[in-house]
Amino acid sequence: MGIIVPAYQMSLSYNNQKEAITFPVLPEKLGLNRKGSGKTHDIVGIGEVNVIGNRELAEISFESFFPAQAYSFVTYPESGSKATEPESGNRLLPAIEFVNFIARWQDSPYPSRFIFTGPNFPINLPVSITKFDRWEVAGQPGDIYFNITMKEYVFHSAQKIKVITGKDGKKNAKTEDPKRSDDRARPATYTIKAGDTLIGIARLILNDDKRWRELQKLNGITDKQVRTLKIGSVIKIPKD
Incomplete structure (x- = not known):
């Protein structure tokens, strides 16, 4: 009976996995750094004590290269035009296209998602790309070497405070639930x-x-037009 070799795969995606690439060459070493957090205090009669705090955000780093041309499972964003839209799936890509994907995601204000599948060390984290260095090596034309560092991203949303006046005239502050996270x-x-x-x-x-009034004002939609939106018309979306 032969030995079954476990499958390893590493991918990076963006926009809720509407764009994604798998790395064609796995790195020799993958670093996942998770630091704890705590403070020590001197207490009279007890001495030094350690108060454990929340851990710091995880940091992932590795170094590898993109061959001049390599197969990768690629997901492209939907452009709406099938005539010009690239086909998603397993494709042969030049090294520079891998670089262009990651560089564009690094510049975006939205997080990416890093997934590493393996039997003992699975990772699935939303991340921000904090460092992406790349270079070429003499004698290996077309190959692009790189190192990348990503930091765990925590979805967060500001909580709104609503002041409610009771029947007795007293004012009470009520915290509204934060909006759901969305990448x-x-x-x-x-x-x-x-x-x-x-x-x-x-x-x-x-x-x-x-925020529907914000949409109405941005697009100059009258109160009458609000009730009968024209199918097929294109409206602008505000930028936060």
Whole structure:
């Protein structure tokens, strides 16, 4: 009976995995750094004590290279035009295309997602790309070497405080639930479909149905037009 070799795979994706690449060459070493956090205090009668705090964000780093041409499973964003849209799937890519993907994601204000699959060391984390250095080596034309460092990204949202006046005249502060986390990149425009309303679009795209007035003002939509949005028309989406 032969030995079954476990499958290893490493990928990086963006925009809720609407864009993704798998790394064609796995690194010799993959570093995952998770530091704890704590402070020591001197207490009279007890001495030094250690108070454990929340751990620091994880940091992932490794070094590898992109061959001049290599097969990778690639997911491309939907452009809406099938005539010009590249085909997603296992494709032969030049090294520079891998670099272009990662460099673009690094410049984005939205997080990426790093996935490493293996039997003993699985990783699946949203990350920001904090460092991406690349270079070429003499005698190996077309190959692009690189090292990359990524930091764990924690989804967060500001909590709104709402002041409520009771029947007795006293004012009480109520904390509203934060909005759900979302790693999708926000589109610049939206095309109206049948059944759409500004409230529904605000909920879908902005994750807040109360911002429909913002959509109305940005696109110069009158109160009368709000009730009958024209199917197929394109509206602008605000940038935060």
